[in-house]
Each structure stands twice: as structure tokens, then as C-alpha cells.
Amino acid sequence: MSDEEEDYMSDKFLAGLQEVRPSLVQNRGKKRQIEVETKNEELKKRQREATSAAGKVDNDRLQQSLNKPLSADNKGFQLMAKMGYKAGSGLGKQPDARTEPVGITIKSGRGGLGREAAVAELTLKRQEMRRAHLLSKAGIESGEEISTEAYRRRATHKAEERKLHYDIKRCQQTCESLDLKSGVTEPDLDFFWPPKPKEENGSDSEEEPEEEEPPKEELYTPSEQLELLTGYLRTAYTFCYWCGTHYEDTEDLGSNCPGLTRDDH
Incomplete structure (x- = not known):
């Protein structure tokens, strides 16, 4: 084999x-x-x-059957009638007593009875946390009532403030550079040049620290500072910050520059 x-x-x-x-x-x-x-x-x-097949029971048909009023020969109806119940009236003496039966829904899934409620609660919490995060990012307190339109205005205002400070910083750098090239050693206004970093005291002596000077009061708002800076650059150096161009003279500046503000450009 x-x-x-x-x-x-x-x-x-x-x-x-x-x-x-x-x-x-x-x-x-x-x-x-x-x-x-x-x-x-x-x-x-x-x-x-x-x-x-049992899990696919037609809930609509079930609710239609439940919505039908009880007939007079129904045992339950007869028991309620003996206790004074009348068709169409509420159950109990309270004025807001229930007149309609509590609806039911056949559960077809295999999940726990509390899972749907837990998922719904989780969704609401996530929405609240997301909303709180957005409000905090926009500088709005969580307890403050605010509409969608007001939130958009606040967010737009924040974006404009960031852009304004960015433009001021760029103008300060340009102003300092042009001033130094022209032999200017000190800015005409403190905010015309970028703020200088504080000098660290390198001595190891145990001398008492000098009292810090109180901060200077801001005399101009950021928008006013930007207006003064751009105006100074135009007048002193025929330089337009919005164009990013150093013009030859005042006539060239007036002929080719669209205007004094960002919107003009």
C-alpha cells in the first residue's frame, strides 16, 4: 500500500x-x-x-393602540368608575391631574436601561464644556449671559485688538530704526520705540533694592498710539506703514499713497 x-x-x-x-x-x-x-x-x-423579530415591534402601531380610550366594558375602566372617575376627566383631585396615559416605548436594543440617559447627559456636558472653553478664549465669563451675535462681536473685537498691538510693535521697530539712522538718540514719545528690557543687577552686594518707580499712566489708547506713530513716520520720513514704502518726498507720498489708514489701503 x-x-x-x-x-x-x-x-x-x-x-x-x-x-x-x-x-x-x-x-x-x-x-x-x-x-x-x-x-x-x-x-x-x-x-x-x-x-x-420581537425587537422590531412597530412602536407607532403600539402607540396608536394605547391612544384609544378604554371601553366601558374594560375591567380597569369599571374599577375607576366605581371610585368616581368619569371619561375625559383627570386622575385625582388636583386641577393639573393627568388626563392621558403615560406612553411606553418597546426597548429593542441590548444596552443597559440607563445607557441612553448616560449618553445624552455626556453629550450635554461636552457641549457645555466646549461652550465654556470658547467663552473663556473670547474673554467672557462663564456666568455671563451672551447671545451668538454678542459673542461674535466680542471675538471680532479681540482679533482687532491683537492686530492693533501687532501693528504698533512693527511701527515702533520701524520708527526706532529710522530715528537711529537719522542720528536721533531718544524717541519723541516713550511709545515710539519698543520698550527696553529691564536691566538685571549683577552685583552681589547686599544693598537694599531701590524702590521701583510707579508705572507711567497710559495717556493714549492703542488706536491713538498707532495713529500718532503712522503720522510721525509719514511726516518725518515720508514712510507709509500701510504701504510699506519709503517715498522720495512729500509730493510722491501724496500722489501714490492711497490714504492715512488701513481701510484706505
């Missing part, structure tokens, strides 16, 4: 019999086992189908 031929008494040959139909199996025990396993699989399949 060659190695390629299968022995009909080998384990491999007998194992293949499990995949054939029960009627072809001669061993009664094996045949019975196959029949039981087949029936169990069919039973499980029918149970899954029945569970799926």
Missing part, C-alpha cells in the same frame, strides 16, 4: 465522516451525536430570528 493512499481504518478517514450526512454514518452513537448538534444549531437559529 502506497503512502498516498488513505487507510479506511485510520483516524483521518474516520474524522472525515463527521462532515457527511447522518444517514451515511453507520455508527449509531456518532449518528445520534450529529443529529443532536444539527437540531441544536437549528434551535439557536430560530431563537435568534424570534428575538430579532
Whole structure:
């Protein structure tokens, strides 16, 4: 007998019999086992189908049945009538007593009873946290009532302030550079040049620190500072910050520069 031929008494040959139909199996025990396993699989399949069908109950049809008033021959209606209930009236003596039954909804999913409420609560919390984050970013306190339009105005105002401070910083750098080239050693106004960093005291002596000077009062708003800076650059150096151009003379500046403000450009 060659190695390629299968022995009909080998384990491999007998194992293949499990995949054939029960009627072809001669061993009664094996045949019975196959029949039981087949029936169990069919039973499980029918149970899954029945569970799926039960979960797909038509809620609309159920609610329509519940909305129908109880007939006079209904046992429940008769019991309530004996206690003074009349059709169409509320249950109880309170003026706001319930007149309609509590609606029900068939639960078709397999999730826990509290999962839907937990997911809804989680969604609300995330929305509140997102809103609080946006309000905080816009500089609005969380307890402050504000409409969508007011929030947009506040956010726009914040963006304009950032742009304004950026323009002031650039103008200060330009003004300092042009002044130094012209031999000017001190700015005409303190805010015409970038603020100088405070010098660190490198001495190790235990001298008492000098009293700090009180901060100088801001005489001009940021928009006024920018207006004064751009005006000084135009007059002193025929330089337009908005154009980014150093013109040859006053006539060239007046002829080719669109105007004094950003909006003119």
C-alpha cells in the first residue's frame, strides 16, 4: 500500500465522516451525536430570528393602540368608575391631574436601561464644556449671559485688538530704526520705540533694592498710539506703514499713497 493512499481504518478517514450526512454514518452513537448538534444549531437559529423579530415591534402601531380610550366594558375602566372617575376627566383631585396615559416605548436594543440617559447627559456636558472653553478664549465669563451675535462681536473685537498691538510693535521697530539712522538718540514719545528690557543687577552686594518707580499712566489708547506713530513716520520720513514704502518726498507720498489708514489701503 502506497503512502498516498488513505487507510479506511485510520483516524483521518474516520474524522472525515463527521462532515457527511447522518444517514451515511453507520455508527449509531456518532449518528445520534450529529443529529443532536444539527437540531441544536437549528434551535439557536430560530431563537435568534424570534428575538430579532420581537425587537422590531412597530412602536407607532403600539402607540396608536394605547391612544384609544378604554371601553366601558374594560375591567380597569369599571374599577375607576366605581371610585368616581368619569371619561375625559383627570386622575385625582388636583386641577393639573393627568388626563392621558403615560406612553411606553418597546426597548429593542441590548444596552443597559440607563445607557441612553448616560449618553445624552455626556453629550450635554461636552457641549457645555466646549461652550465654556470658547467663552473663556473670547474673554467672557462663564456666568455671563451672551447671545451668538454678542459673542461674535466680542471675538471680532479681540482679533482687532491683537492686530492693533501687532501693528504698533512693527511701527515702533520701524520708527526706532529710522530715528537711529537719522542720528536721533531718544524717541519723541516713550511709545515710539519698543520698550527696553529691564536691566538685571549683577552685583552681589547686599544693598537694599531701590524702590521701583510707579508705572507711567497710559495717556493714549492703542488706536491713538498707532495713529500718532503712522503720522510721525509719514511726516518725518515720508514712510507709509500701510504701504510699506519709503517715498522720495512729500509730493510722491501724496500722489501714490492711497490714504492715512488701513481701510484706505
